[in-house]
Amino acid sequence: MKFGTCFAAVILAATMFGAQAAQADQLIEEYTAFIGEADLYNSNNVRLQEPWQIIRQDRANFHRFGVSQRGDQSDSFFADAGNRELVERMISRGTIDRAARNAVVRGNVMINVQIFRGPRGDYVNVLVY
Numbered sequence: 701m702k703f704g705t706c707f708a709a710v711i712l713a714a715t716m717f718g719a720q721a722a723q724a725d726q727l728i729e730e731y732t733a734f735i736g737e738a739d740l741y742n743s744n745n746v747r748l749q750e751p752w753q754i755i756r757q758d759r760a761n762f763h764r765f766g767v768s769q770r771g772d773q774s775d776s777f778f779a780d781a782g783n784r785e786l787v788e789r790m791i792s793r794g795t796i797d798r799a800a801r802n803a804v805v806r807g808n809v810m811i812n813v814q815i816f817r818g819p820r821g822d823y824v825n826v827l828v829y
Contacts, residue, residue: 725818734771751804793823
């Protein structure tokens with residue numbers, strides 16, 4: 701009887717672990733980019749004030765306008781203009797600490813962007829280095 705109880709507990713634990721693993725967030729893409737002077741202004745030459753605006757402009761510059769700086773990497777996710785429109789929401793769901801926010805707004809900084817897909821939607825984590 702002990703074997704049966706132990707075996708049932710193992711099966712139950714494996715099932716619960718499998719369900720959690722199926723719901724785990726998935727890294728779908730990652731890229732690095734240099735936030736330069738051109739990324740700090742929109743197409744109307746207005747200075748951008750929020751990190752999400754600057755990151756979106758960086759990706760528009762790279763994919764739409766062909767403007768890039770040394771260190772910029774390509775990505776397929778933000779090549780889609782519709783996905784670039786989601787950057788604000790994706791950053792609010794992800795992580796970017798206060799120091800990273802300030803550094804992005806100042807510019808002249810390298811960033812690493814990790815794009816995740818999770819059960820509650822897509823999000824990004826932004827690191828500065």
